[in-house]
Amino acid sequence: MPSDGPTQIEPGLFARRLEELFRTVPGPNGRAYSAKAIAQRSTELGFRLGESYLSQLRSGKAKSPSFRTVEGISAAFGVDVHYFLEDRAAQRTRDEIDMMRLQADTNVQLAAFRLAGLSSDSVTVVNELIKVLRVQQGLPADPPDLAAGGTAD
Numbered sequence: 145m146p147s148d149g150p151t152q153i154e155p156g157l158f159a160r161r162l163e164e165l166f167r168t169v170p171g172p173n174g175r176a177y178s179a180k181a182i183a184q185r186s187t188e189l190g191f192r193l194g195e196s197y198l199s200q201l202r203s204g205k206a207k208s209p210s211f212r213t214v215e216g217i218s219a220a221f222g223v224d225v226h227y228f229l230e231d232r233a234a235q236r237t238r239d240e241i242d243m244m245r246l247q248a249d250t251n252v253q254l255a256a257f258r259l260a261g262l263s264s265d266s267v268t269v270v271n272e273l274i275k276v277l278r279v280q281q282g283l284p285a286d287p288p289d290l291a292a293g294g295t296a297d
Contacts, residue, residue, distance in 0.1 A: 169241055192216070
């Protein structure tokens with residue numbers, strides 16, 4: 145794909161996926177990135193990007209970013225450029241974002257660290273308790289990706 149031509153993305157899809165990144169990818173402080181921060185990171189990584197143009201892409205007013213712009217946005221968020229181009233890559237990126245969010249959550253990290261050294265039976269008891277708590281909060285007993293992967297229990 146040429147690096148200076150417009151990307152071939154369904155109209156509106158780019159804006160939706162970009163907005164999804166802004167909503168879900170945690171920044172270094174654990175909070176969502178601002179347009180200013182992403183434009184600055186992209187530029188620092190060698191992909192010149194203005195905050196106002198990024199806002200236009202995000203809102204869907206600008207519809208045909210160059211591949212270079214898509215590369216810059218991807219690099220700034222730390223995701224694969226294919227996230228914007230392919231459904232499989234988009235799902236893989238969503239899975240990676242979920243993992244980043246877990247890693248950014250110090251309470252989840254703390255819970256995982258506390259499991260270290262416990263017996264297998266004790267870890268099983270904790271996992272069963274987590275399932276009960278998830279159901280009580282209206283969530284599935286296992287996250288969809290965990291249930292599909294067959295690694296539960």
